[in-house]
Amino acid sequence: MPKKQKIVLFLGNADREGVTEKLKAVGTLYRRKMLESKPENWLKIIDIFNDYDVTSVVVKLTNTSFGLLCLEEYKGLRENILRLISSKPNLILAHESLMTGEKANDYVDYLAKLNDYDPDLDEEYQYLRSEYDNIFEPPKREIVDEVIDLFADHGVTITPYNKNVELSLIASSFIDKNESDLIFRIYVPSERMWASEAEKLLKLFRDYLHKVSGLSVRQDQYTTNQGVVYEFFGGDGVDPNLLPQKFDEFSSFMESCVSNPESAQALLDSTHLNKSEIFNLVEKYSKEARRLHVDIKQERERKILAIRHGLESELSEHVRTDHDWEVIGRVIEASVPPVSGVSSALAIDRKIQPIPNNDLTVNINPQIIDTVNGVIAQNIVGDQHLAADAKQLLEIIDRYAGKDKAVLASSVHELSDKSAKPEERITAKHRLKGFLFSVGSKIGDVTAGVLQSYIENQIGL
Structure with missing residues (x-):
């Protein structure tokens, strides 16, 4: 069977010059179709997914497309289209006024409408130009809610924008990342608990993807004043949707390397690796996993000790009984994330357990309670306030x-x-x-x- 030609699909007028510049520069095929059209045209949209290798989809929703998605005659087609869209890297855009029901400035709306209507695609539109003038009239609340829920059921979120420049920037960023084969991205605040362990874990994960899963993956990173952004780029054919599954496999493998190396070897029996390679990999990862477990455990203990020392200095004049210090100690223990395996290193954000006022037998004012919670939070989340x-x-x-x-x-x-x-x-x-x-x-x-x-x-x- 011949290999399908790759294509970027735009549904709606989001293929602006700034958005498509990179696609044109590298010779990537792209095509625009309109949802504001008859069911026959929706069938043609489905055909594109069947006839081409759609690498990404950018959708711009309008008042008209909101309404069509809720019409009975479109409901069978919409399920097929949304299933296909959700199976690909996607970006769904809608003017914020359509989501909130609030009308924007009439003149701005007018300019936006002129910019949105494309006479070259006139045959695809369901409505005449005069009817299309109402494109930025907000849909009814029940229609908006139905469409939001519909997309959510397919694991897709609608991204709002207010200005055309925002639309272009968001869409351009999405296209650039997708064309660069970005498959995973995460921001880790500096000085956060387990920040160093997170970096080690991500490097081991990239190594696992390459050696065990046979995936060509490149890792990159850059540093800001407050954190580090880690990015994974995949080679041709690497599906971003595989990453969560692969990380779960990796986490299970790492835990087995610590608790039961024989079980870890069994997990690799179905891979392309031979017995010697499996043995060497398990030996290597067992050593790394044990070291990582120790580092994670000791880092948690250091944070708890630092919090206790900090609070003793802050509250020595206000909390004087052993009972109250015991209560605060329990709050500290409950607030610091527990160690639940090597994947704990990526548990970036956890709710901080506030001090229960009714458990304290001394009269501590709210400012002191805020200080306690602040010391705990600072030690867990780092320098980013x-x-x-x-x-x-x-x-x-x-x-x-x-x-x-x-x-x-x-x-x-x-x-x-x-x-x-x-x-x-x-x-x-x-x-x-x-x-x-x-x-x-x-x-x-x-x-x-x-x-x-x-x-x-x-x-x-």
Whole structure:
């Protein structure tokens, strides 16, 4: 069977000049189709997935496409299209006014509409030009909620934007990363507990991908004033969706290397490695895993001791009974993440357990309690001082983000790091706003609104 030609698929008018420059430079084929069209055209979109090797999909939703996704005659097709989109690296964009129901300035809307309508694709549009004038009229709330839930059911989040320059920047960044074969990216704050162990673990994981899984993967990193960004780039044919599965395999293998080397060898029996190679690999990784286990355990013990010493200095005039120090000691123990294997090194964000006021028998004012929680947090998360809203956002991510937990937690840290790359901070901002839209019904409108405002105030164009 002949090899399918690679193609980048744009659904909607997101293929602006700045977005497609790299594709043109390297000769990558791309094509635009419109969702604002009849069911017959949706079938043609499905055909593209069957006829080509679609490497990524960029979707720009409009009021019209929101509505069509909820029409009965499109429901069978939408499931097929969303299943295909979710199987590829994807970026789903929508003007924020469509998500919130708030109309923007009329003149800005007018310019945006002129920029959005493409007469060259006139035959694909479901509606006439006069009807298309309402493209930035917000959809009804029930339609927005249905579409957000629909995409969420397929593991896809809609990313909002406000300005065309934001759309171009976000889409360009996505295309650049995908064309560079970026398959994994994580931000680790400097001086965070287990930051050094995280670096060692990621290097071992890359080595495992190459030697055990036979995948061509390159690791790169760059440092900001507040953290380190680790990036994995895959060779041709490396599916980014495999990474979570491979990391689970790697974690199980590392734990077996420590607890039961014979079991670790059995895990590699189904690979391409011969018995001698398996023996040598298990011996190497057993040594590395044991060392990493010791380092993780000792680092946790050092942090607990540092927290205790810090609190003794801070609170010596305020907490004087053994009972109260015991209570604070229990809070410290509960607040420092436990060691749950080598993968603990990448457990970046954990909710800090606050001091239970009713367990203290002395009268400690709230400022002192805040000091205790602050000392604990600083020793765990390092030099990056996150605002209360950022910490709440991390807690919501930990609870609701599922498979996107790592990338969203990294986005919180990167957004808060003013020395990070501007384009990465802007992308992080809009990724987080999209996540909040997707979980708004779970966390409440007030909480979502407060966190949206926090994110918006961190950076803008």
